[in-house]
Amino acid sequence: MTVKEIREALGAKFICGEEFQDREVHSACGADMMSDVLAFMKEKSVLLTGLCNPQVIRTAEMMDVVCIVFVRGKMPDETMIEMAKEREIVLLSTGHRMFTACGILYEKGLRGGAPCQ
Known part of the structure; x- marks a missing residue:
């Protein structure tokens, strides 16, 4: 699935990175706790979160996240947007x-990781 397909499926708006809309996404993770993202996220993923702080961008960078989707209409501040652009x-x-949002992407064929043991 591409970023563009994710945006269309969720009726989402680009905040930044529209030029990368053709990038492939291989899996998804929905979390507000960045420790869960570090533990369970795969590379080339989309992160769905309602958390709006710079740690989200830093964690996404460490985990090779392609795209972050802020749910519930949340919007990052300018500092976060600049970090993401960089x-x-x-x-x-x-x-x-x-x-x-997770259900919509699952229905479209995007999957998460293996079940937790």
Whole structure:
């Protein structure tokens, strides 16, 4: 799935990174705790979160996240947007709640990692 397909499926708006809309995304993770992202995220993923602080961008960079989708209409501040631009991370915002957004992407064929043991 591409970033463009994710944006369309979620009715999301680009915050930055529109020039990278053709990048491939291989899996997804929905989390507000960055420790969960570090533990369970795969590379070339999309992160769905309602957390709006610079740690989200730093964590995404460490985990090779292609795109961050802010759920519930959340919007990052200018500092976060600049950080994402420097790291070439796409930022999107959708009005969907996290559960719904994850379900939409799952329905479209995007999967997460293996079940937790």
